Amino acid sequence: MGSYVPSTKEERREMLEAIGLKDYRELYQDVPAEMYLDKPLDLPEGMSELEVSHAMNAMASKNRVFSTVLRGAGAYDHYIPSIVKYIPAKEEFLTAYTPYQAEMSQGVLQSIFEYQTMICELTGMAVSNASVYDGATAAAEAAAMCRDRKRRVTLISAAAHPDTINTVRTYCYGTNDELRIVPVKDGKTDLDALKEMLTADVASFYVQQPNFFGQFEDCTAIGEMVHAAGAQYIMGCNPIALAIMKTPAECGADIAVGEGQPLGMPISFGGPYLGFMAATQKMMRKLPGRIVGETVDAKGERAYVLSLQAREQHIRREKASSNICSNQALCALTAGVYMSAMGPRGMAEAANQSMAKAHYLAKGLCAIEGVSLKYEGAFFHEFVTVMPKAEEVLAALAEADILGGLPVEGGILWCATEKVCREKLDETIAIVKEVLGK
Amino acid sequence: MKLIFEKSVPGRGTTMLGKCDVEAVALPAELCRQEAPALPEISETDLSRHYTELCQKVHGVNCGFYPLGSCTMKYNPRIDEEIAALPGFTAVHPLAPKETVEGCYEALDTAKKYLCEVTGMDDMTFQPAAGAHGEFTGVLLIKQYHESRGESHRNKIIVPDSAHGTNPATAAMCGYEIVNIPSAPNGCVDLEALKAVLGNDTAGLMLTNPNTVGIFDENILEITRLVHEAGGQCYYDGANLNAVMGAVRPGDMGFDCIHMNLHKTFATPHGGGGPGAGAVGCKGHLAAFLPSSALMDNDGRLQVRSFAGNFLVVIKALTYVMTLGAEGIKEASANAVLNANYLMRKIQGTFEPAFDRICMHEFVLDLSEFKKRTGVSALDVAKSLIDHGMHPPTMYFPLIVHEALMLEPTETESRETLDWAAEIFRKLYALAETDPEYMHNAPHNAAIARPDEVRAARTPILRYTK
Numbered sequence: 001m002g003s004y005v006p007s008t009k010e011e012r013r014e015m016l017e018a019i020g021l022k023d024y025r026e027l028y029q030d031v032p033a034e035m036y037l038d039k040p041l042d043l044p045e046g047m048s049e050l051e052v053s054h055a056m057n058a059m060a061s062k063n064r065v066f067s068t069v070l071r072g073a074g075a076y077d078h079y080i081p082s083i084v085k086y087i088p089a090k091e092e093f094l095t096a097y098t099p100y101q102a103e104m105s106q107g108v109l110q111s112i113f114e115y116q117t118m119i120c121e122l123t124g125m126a127v128s129n130a131s132v133y134d135g136a137t138a139a140a141e142a143a144a145m146c147r148d149r150k151r152r153v154t155l156i157s158a159a160a161h162p163d164t165i166n167t168v169r170t171y172c173y174g175t176n177d178e179l180r181i182v183p184v185k186d187g188k189t190d191l192d193a194l195k196e197m198l199t200a201d202v203a204s205f206y207v208q209q210p211n212f213f214g215q216f217e218d219c220t221a222i223g224e225m226v227h228a229a230g231a232q233y234i235m236g237c238n239p240i241a242l243a244i245m246k247t248p249a250e251c252g253a254d255i256a257v258g259e260g261q262p263l264g265m266p267i268s269f270g271g272p273y274l275g276f277m278a279a280t281q282k283m284m285r286k287l288p289g290r291i292v293g294e295t296v297d298a299k300g301e302r303a304y305v306l307s308l309q310a311r312e313q314h315i316r317r318e319k320a321s322s323n324i325c326s327n328q329a330l331c332a333l334t335a336g337v338y339m340s341a342m343g344p345r346g347m348a349e350a351a352n353q354s355m356a357k358a359h360y361l362a363k364g365l366c367a368i369e370g371v372s373l374k375y376e377g378a379f380f381h382e383f384v385t386v387m388p389k390a391e392e393v394l395a396a397l398a399e400a401d402i403l404g405g406l407p408v409e410g411g412i413l414w415c416a417t418e419k420v421c422r423e424k425l426d427e428t429i430a431i432v433k434e435v436l437g438k
Numbered sequence: 439m440k441l442i443f444e445k446s447v448p449g450r451g452t453t454m455l456g457k458c459d460v461e462a463v464a465l466p467a468e469l470c471r472q473e474a475p476a477l478p479e480i481s482e483t484d485l486s487r488h489y490t491e492l493c494q495k496v497h498g499v500n501c502g503f504y505p506l507g508s509c510t511m512k513y514n515p516r517i518d519e520e521i522a523a524l525p526g527f528t529a530v531h532p533l534a535p536k537e538t539v540e541g542c543y544e545a546l547d548t549a550k551k552y553l554c555e556v557t558g559m560d561d562m563t564f565q566p567a568a569g570a571h572g573e574f575t576g577v578l579l580i581k582q583y584h585e586s587r588g589e590s591h592r593n594k595i596i597v598p599d600s601a602h603g604t605n606p607a608t609a610a611m612c613g614y615e616i617v618n619i620p621s622a623p624n625g626c627v628d629l630e631a632l633k634a635v636l637g638n639d640t641a642g643l644m645l646t647n648p649n650t651v652g653i654f655d656e657n658i659l660e661i662t663r664l665v666h667e668a669g670g671q672c673y674y675d676g677a678n679l680n681a682v683m684g685a686v687r688p689g690d691m692g693f694d695c696i697h698m699n700l701h702k703t704f705a706t707p708h709g710g711g712g713p714g715a716g717a718v719g720c721k722g723h724l725a726a727f728l729p730s731s732a733l734m735d736n737d738g739r740l741q742v743r744s745f746a747g748n749f750l751v752v753i754k755a756l757t758y759v760m761t762l763g764a765e766g767i768k769e770a771s772a773n774a775v776l777n778a779n780y781l782m783r784k785i786q787g788t789f790e791p792a793f794d795r796i797c798m799h800e801f802v803l804d805l806s807e808f809k810k811r812t813g814v815s816a817l818d819v820a821k822s823l824i825d826h827g828m829h830p831p832t833m834y835f836p837l838i839v840h841e842a843l844m845l846e847p848t849e850t851e852s853r854e855t856l857d858w859a860a861e862i863f864r865k866l867y868a869l870a871e872t873d874p875e876y877m878h879n880a881p882h883n884a885a886i887a888r889p890d891e892v893r894a895a896r897t898p899i900l901r902y903t904k
Binding site for chain 1: 439441442443450451452454455458459460461462463465466468469470471472474475476477478479480482485486488489490491492493494495496497498499500501504506509511512513514515517519520521524525526527528529530531532533534535538539540541542544545548552555556567568569570571573574578581602603604606607608609610611612613616653654655656658659682683684685686687690691701705707708709710711712713714729731732733734736740741742743744745746747748749750751753756757759760761762763764765766767768769770772773775776777779780783796798820821824829830832835849850851852853879881884885886887888889890891893894895898899900901902
C-alpha cells in the first residue's frame with residue numbers, strides 16, 4: 001500500500017505512549033462501539049506510485065484525444081502558451097490555502113489583484129471579484145445580486161448556454177424565486193418577447209454574447225430596453241471575443257460575467273474552469289466571494305489583503321450575499337498568466353483568427369449542396385448548419401481524427417479556433433462533401 | 439514589488455500565434471470595442487520572473503508546516519498532478535461522444551464507488567466545485583425530497599452555533615429559515631436544545647462530526663434518530679472527514695447526505711483558494727435528486743454548475759485513494775488523530791486546550807486567560823508564528839471559544855515537525871511574558887508587516903490604475 005505518513009511504526013508506538021494511550025482504538029474512544037468499523041473498508045489494496053501510474057495511464061488511454069476539435073458549446077480548445085502551464089504548477093501557488101494570512105500570501109493576493117485588473121480591462125467594468133466556480137455559477141450569482149424585495153423574477157435568454165440556464169434555474173429554485181425564459185427568434189433573443197416580459201417584478205435579464213448558437217446579440221438595444229423597465233442588465237461574455245468586441249460596459253451592463261476557460265485552461269472534460277464576475281461601482285458591495293484590495297502595511301508599504309469581507313459567510317452567516325468560500329484562485333492565476341503572455345495584440349489575434357476560421361469553415365460547408373446556415377445573423381466563432389446525414393458526417397470526421405460539431409436540435413453547432421489550420425478545415429469540408437455526395 | 443502592469447512596455451510581447459492562413463473577416467463596426475484592453479505588454483523573461491517573485495511570497499504546504507485548522511493542509515502528492523495532466527484527461531471535450539470518453543466515465547464511476555464506501559453512502563455527484571457548493575447541492579437534495587413527499591411546509595434547517603459559516607449561509611440560499619441552537623459546553627449538540635426546536639417544520643439538521651472543536655459527538659446516533667423521528671433529514675458537513683476514515687462512516691452515524699472536500703481529505707491541492715471539489719454523497723432515497731448537466735445528460739434534473747464538475751480534481755483524488763487503498767485510508771485518518779493529540783499534549787502546560795480531553799484530527803487552544811495576563815492575543819501569537827516559518831492556525835474560530843487558535847497538523851507531518859512546532863509555541867509563550875510589545879508588532883521578517891485592513895475596506899482599491 002502507498003502511504004504519505006512519515007512516522008515509523010516505532011515512532012507511532014512512542015507517540016501513543018507519550019499521550020498515555022495503548023493503541024489506535026483508544027484514539028477513537030468517543031466513537032460508540034456499535035458504529036466503529038471493525039472490518040476493513042471494501043476498497044482494493046493500495047498501490048505503489050509506479051503501479052498507480054500504470055493504472056491511471058490505462059484509464060486515460062481509454063479516452064480518445066482528437067487532433068482537431070471543431071466542437072465548442074461552452075468548452076473552447078484554444079492554444080495555450082507553454083509558460084501558462086508552468087507558472088500555475090509552481091508548488092507554492094499550487095499548495096497554498098486561501099490567503100487568509102496576508103503576510104504569508106502576498107504572492108497569491110497580488111496575482112488576484114492583477115487578475116481583477118485584467119478582467120476590468122477586458123470587460124470595461126469598474127470592479128471584479130477574485131472569480132467564482134465557472135461561467136454558469138457566475139450567471140446564477142449575478143442574478144442573485146439583482147434580486148431585492150420588490151423585484152424577484154429573473155429573466156434569461158433561451159439562447160444562453162443550456163447548462164447556464166439550468167444552473168440559474170437551480171439557484172432560483174433554492175431561494176424560491178421565479179425564472180422566466182425569453183424565447184429565441186432566428187437564433188437570437190426575441191426582443192419583442194423580451195419587451196413584453198420586462199414587467200415590474202423583473203429583477204434582471206441575462207443575455208449571452210455571442211450566444212449559444214454563436215450569433216451576435218444586439219446588446220446595446222437590449223441594455224436600453226432592460227434599463228427602461230427598471231431592471232438590471234447582466235451580460236455573459238466570451239473573454240476571447242472581448243479582446244475585440246464592444247465591452248459589456250459600453251453596452252450598458254450592470255454586471256458582466258463569463259466562462260473563463262478559454263483564458264488558458266484546457267477543456268478537461270468540463271473542469272476546473274473559471275467564472276469571472278465584474279460589476280459597476282454601484283454593485284461592488286453586492287459581489288459574492290473573495291475580493292482582493294490594495295492597502296498599506298504598518299511600515300507604509302503597499303500591500304494586498306482579502307477585502308470587503310463583511311459581505312461574506314464567515315462574518316454574516318445566513319445573511320451573507322452567498323455561501324461561497326473558495327474561488328478558483330489557481331484558475332484565476334492561469335487566466336492572468338494567459339492574458340499577460342498573449343497581451344492585448346495576441347488576444348485580439350486569437351479572437352480574429354477564431355472568427356476568420358469559423359467563417360472559412362462555414363463558407364466551405366455551405367458551398368456543399370444540401371448544407372446551409374440555420375441562422376442568417378452575423379456570428380463569431382460558432383455557427384449552426386442544417387445538413388442531412390449529420391450522424392454519418394460526424395462519424396466520418398471522427399475516423400479522420402476530427403471531432404466535428406455538436407449535434408443540436410435541427411443541425412450541427414460548429415466551432416473553430418485559431419488552433420485549427422486551414423489544411424484541417426479543407427479536409428473537414430472535403431469529408432462532409434464526400435459523405436453527402438454518396 | 440511592482441505590479442505586472444508597472445513592468446509593461448508598449449510594443450513588448452511574445453509571439454504565440456502565426457499569420458492567419460485564411461481570409462480575414464472584419465467584425466461589424468458597431469460591434470467593435472472603442473479601445474484595446476490595457477493588458478500587460480511584457481517579454482516572456484519578465485513574465486517568468488514576475489511570477490517567480492510572486493511565488494516566493496507565498497507559503498505553501500511544500501514550504502513548511504501549515505496547521506490551519508479545519509482546512510486539512512496535508513501533503514499534495516505530485517503523482518496526482520502528473521496523472522491529472524495526462525492529455526487523455528485534459529484534452530477531452532465534455533461533450534465528446536460517450537464512446538470516446540470511456541476513461542472519464544470509468545474514472546468518475548470508480549471514484550464514486552470508492553468514496554461511497556468510505557462514507558457509507560449509496561450514490562454520489564462530482565458536479566459541485568467546492569465544499570460550500572457541495573453543501574448547497576446537498577441541502578437542495580433535502581428540499582426536493584420533502585417536496586416530492588408533499589412536505590414543502592418543512593421550512594427550517596437547524597444549525598448549531600459552532601458550525602462553519604457556510605452552513606447557515608447555504609441553508610439561506612436554499613430558502614430555509616435557520617434555527618441556530620446553542621452547543622453544549624464541549625461544542626457537542628445539546629440534546630435538550632435540539633429536542634426543543636424539532637417539529638413538523640423541520641427540514642433537516644446540518645452537522646459536522648467530529649465537530650468544529652475537534653470532538654467526536656458520542657450522542658450522534660441519538661441526534662440523527664431524533665431528527666429522523668421528527669421527519670427531518672441529516673446533512674453531514676464533511677470538512678472534518680479526515681478524522682474518521684476507516685474508523686466510522688457518516689452513513690453509519692445516520693446521515694442522509696454528505697459533502698466531501700476532495701481538496702482537504704483527499705489530498706488535492708488548494709491552489710491558493712481553489713479549484714476544489716465538493717463531491718456530494720447520499721443515501722438511496724435522495725439519489726433521484728442528484729444534479730446533472732442539461733447539455734450532457736438532458737434529463738430534467740437540477741444542476742449546480744456546467745458539465746460534470748471539476749473533473750481533474752476528481753482524477754487527483756482518485757489517484758490518491760487508489761494509492762492508499764483500504765488500509766492506507768484508515769492509516770491516514772488514524773495518524774491525523776494521533777498527530778493532533780500528540781501536538782496538543784506537547785503544547786499543553788503553556789497554551790491550554792479549550793477542552794482537556796482526547797481530540798480528533800484537530801484541537802482548539804483557548805488563549806483568553808493568557809491574553810488577560812499578558813495582553814498578547816491569539817492574533818499576536820498567530821502573527822509571531824509567521825516569523826518562524828509556520829503558517830498560523832485558524833484564528834477566532836469556532837465562535838464558541840474566545841481567543842481561539844485551531845490547529846490541525848494532519849497525518850503527513852513527522853514527529854520532528856510536531857516537536858519543533860511545540861517548541862515554537864513554548865518559546866512564544868515565554869516571550870509574551872518578557873516582550874509582549876514585540877509580539878504585538880509581529881511579523882518582523884515577512885514579506886510585509888501587518889496590513890491595514892480597515893483602510894482596505896473603507897477606501898477600496900480593487901484594481902490597478904495608472
